[in-house]
Amino acid sequence: MALVCEICCKHFSTQSSLNRHLKNVHKKTQKEKIIVAYNFEQFDSKCLEENCNTSYRFTAELRHHLQTIHNKDMETEVLNFSDITEFDSWLNDICKNDTLGFFRHKRLDEKTVYFSCNRSGSYKPKYQERAAKSQGSCKIGSKCTSQIILTHSTDGRYCVIYHKTHYGHAFEVQHIRIPKQTRIDIATKLTHGIAVTRVLDTVRNNFVEDKLSRTDLITRKDINNIKTAYHINIQDGVRHENDSVSVDLLVQECKEVGNEILLYKKQGETFSRLQDMDFCIVIMNKVQENIVQKFGNSVIAIDSTHGLNMYDFELTTLMVMDEFGEGFPAACMFSNRIDTVVHEIFFEHIRERCGVLNPKVFMSDITNVYYNAWYNVMGGEVPNRLFCSWHIDRAWRTNLNKITVAEKRKQVYQTLKILESMHKTLKYHYLDGKVVKRLDKGITAVLKYVRDKIVSRIIKISKGINNCHIQDIHKRHRAALTSTYEIIFNEANVWTIQLNNTTYVVSKKDTACEVPNCQLRCSFCNACVHEYECTCTDFYIRATICKHIHYIILNTRSNDEPRISPEVTLTTTAETLQCLRTLAKSCNTQDSTKHKIQEEINKMNVNINLCKEHNLQPLVLPHILKTMKTANSLLSRSNNESVTNSFPSISSEPSNKKLKKQMSFFSTKKKSKKVKVHISKPSGNETVTISSTLDINSDHDYL
Known part of the structure; x- marks a missing residue:
């Protein structure tokens, strides 16, 4: 280990020889602070200046070296806080406003706590198989000089020494962690049942022009990570801890609100043509009935979905095509069986409500289960039978060979897939898979889709792409x-x-x-x-x-050809600034509306003061007063609106009453069981028989 004198840069092999040199040559005493410079690879506090390959044990020594030898300006600020909450608020503000990040060192002594820049240190991967992040590691391979030292004094106050100057890196937003307060706010919204899409929509409505923060780059994956970190589990639709009881409550609610249940067969109940262990529920409301009666003679599509529960109950959906060329779910069925019998029951209940249907097109999976059940119930052949989208996709690839130009063939297929992806995104991600009758809702969904595409591009420019x-x-x-x-x-x-x-x-x-x-x-x-x-x-x-x-x-390829680095450096380009301006204008719509309302109120005050009583018409004042009362009522209602929760009455029961076991769902799917074959040694008689059979000198009778 090479030691270097900080004053004359002379090298020494041992610490004692360096101390003797400092005492005899530079007249340094033991009470004076001695800063020892080591070789560049020894410690993480490295000097990155040209022709200065030194490192230091402590960050304070590196700051002293940069300030005295290289004339670097090391800015320091001393602050005092009355409590730890005030300090946390200050730390959150500087991280958010200055695009910084700090991590806390674990210490047994809590009187003094050190916070270092999150860019300090070196990245040491535990597993080589894992690919590097698209933006690269946030660690710079050395220590940054910025540091926060928090000391808890005896009088209860908190003293902070803030070394503000950063060293060895630029302010790159893709390497900053999401602020703690932002993560807490998102976790609070998630615990209140707000959907991830709504949380992401709220976050992306706070863009500031010409400035990009880490909060602006939050993605759905970041929100899912916050859910995991805070152990948040949102259970939508759970009305009871017992799944079977919850479904009973759901069926009761559906009947009350008009979502009529055509059939509800529980497990354990008796129903003709079904076994006691079977489960079946058919849902179809009045609107769906009208849609089937109106469009049911055109196109009928049957689709089954599995994996929606752990009981192997599959969802079967009957869809029709409306006047807009979009699929509309006309009836749904959950059942543990996917065979002709259960689908005949499904179609019979639809026939009772909508009458006999004679569609021109019948689309389903490649199986005769759906079509045979439809034929047995509705009667008559369907002129055209189609298959699911997977087979359509295969047909795309097959018919693409008709296009002779290879490059054109690839572009056609990609265009088809992009269009299909866009339509699915609009219908299921933004419209939640529901039919939209109002134009303004459709336009808003398209605008949000365009906005998210712009945000997605900013994220790709800032953090790189690893899709x-x-x-x-x-x-x-x-x-x-x-x-x-x-x-x-x-x-x-x-x-x-x-x-x-x-x-x-x-x-x-x-x-x-x-x-x-x-x-x-x-x-x-x-x-x-x-x-x-x-x-x-x-x-x-x-x-x-x-x-x-x-x-x-x-x-x-020759070995001399350079390879590109996967690390991406953030550069705020003109395109990014233009995207930020566009997003900021769209985000400030609500604020600008409030500003316009305030301007109109100010103009009204001016006009009232300037107007004379004899110039006012008698019918104008009551109309103005009524309009102002209506506006004030809307504002007051939005500010004071509250939700009151009502609790059910508690029923008294005897303390010695035995609990009734609740019925639970169970899977009826046959599971393959491995049969264990037990092999034992032959008995004495079996041994004699086998030996006699294997004796070559004896005669054998073969049947």
């Missing part, structure tokens, strides 16, 4: 590392590879990628999806860098 496309590229890169192909060079930038009599042609385009700052690339191969082509199906269908392209690059 499913990048993951697919890296997955195929790992597959290429373990693959073995025979490479045949045909001509320049064209390779033919072969494995098990299967041949693929990989070619490199003559023109460079035309996409500015293309992010769909492999960080190891330093190639994007637009630079190479392959004749394999994976390249055209998935539109990604297949493993054949990775294999060619890995085996033909």
Whole structure:
């Protein structure tokens, strides 16, 4: 370990020789503070200045070195707080306003607490298999000079020494943690039952022009992490701890509000054509009935969904297509059975309410269960039968071969998938899968979709991108590392590879990628999806860098070619600023409305003072007064609105009354059981028989 004199930069091998040097040469006594400089790799408090490869044991020594040797301005501020709550509020404000982050050191002595910049330290991955974050590690590999020292004095006050100057990094918002108070606010909303979508919508309505904070970059994944950290479990629709009782209450509520239950068969009850252990519930209200009567003779779609509960009860939905060309759920059924019998019961209850239906199109999964039940109940053949979207997707890929141009073929398929994804997002994410009859609701959903796309782009610019496309590229890169192909060079930038009599042609385009700052690339191969082509199906269908392209690059690239770093540095570009301005204008709509109301009130006061009584018409004043009272009533109602909770009356029961066991749901799905085969040693008689049978000298009778 090399020791360096801080004054003359002379090197020493031991601490005693350095102390002797300081005492004899520089006349330093033991009472004076001695700062020892070590080699660069010894400690994390490193000096990053040019030609100064030193490190120090403590951050205070590094600050002293930078201030005295390199003339760095180390700003320090001393503050006093009356209680710890006041300090927490101050710390939250500086982290939020200055785009900073601090972490607390664990100490046994709580009288003095140290807070260091969250960029201090080095990242040491525990598992090499885990990919690095898209924005890179927040650790800079050394210690930052910014530090907060909190001391609890004997008089109860809190003294803070705040070293404000940061060193070794820039203020990058993607490396800052979500402020503690923001996380608490989000957790509070989640505990009150507010949906994640609504919480995210509230967070994204607070953009400030020309300034980006960590709160602005909150995603759905961040909110889910907060739910996990605070152990929040939102149980929607749970009316009782017992699932069976909760369903009974739900059925009762549905009947009261008009969501009529056509059939409710509990487990354990007797019902014709069903077993006692079967469960079945059919739901269809008056609106759904009218929709079926109006559109039921056009298109009927039957779809089943599993995985919505742990009892293996599957959801079957009958859908019709309305005048807007959208699917409308006309009837629903939960049942433990998916066979012709239970679907006949389902369709019979629909026939009793809506009459016989004769659709022109019947769409379902590839099975005859649904169609046979429909035919037995409704009667008559359906002219056209279609299959589910998975088969339509396969038909897309099959018919794409009719397009001769390969690049055009890929664009057509991607366009179809993007349109389908957008429609699903609007219907299920923003409209909650409900039919919207009002135009303003549809327009608002589209505007929110556009806003979230802008926010998503800001997040990608700020934090980098690590979506499913990048993951697919890296997955195929790992597959290429373990693959073995025979490479045949045909001509320049064209390779033919072969494995098990299967041949693929990989070619490199003559023109460079035309996409500015293309992010769909492999960080190891330093190639994007637009630079190479392959004749394999994976390249055209998935539109990604297949493993054949990775294999060619890995085996033909020289080791001198540079590789790009996965770390992304935040740069507030003109595009980001423009997005922020657009979002800020949309977020300030409500505030601007309040400002306009206040302006109108001020104008009214001015007009009242300027107006003379003889100029006012008698019928005008009552109308103005009525309008003002209505507006004041609306404001007062919104400020004083409260919710009162009523509790049910408590019934008295004998203390010795035995509890009645509640009925619970159970799965009726047959589970495959492994039969254990017990093998034992043969008995004495069996041993003699086996020996006689195996004796080659004896005669055997074979039947």
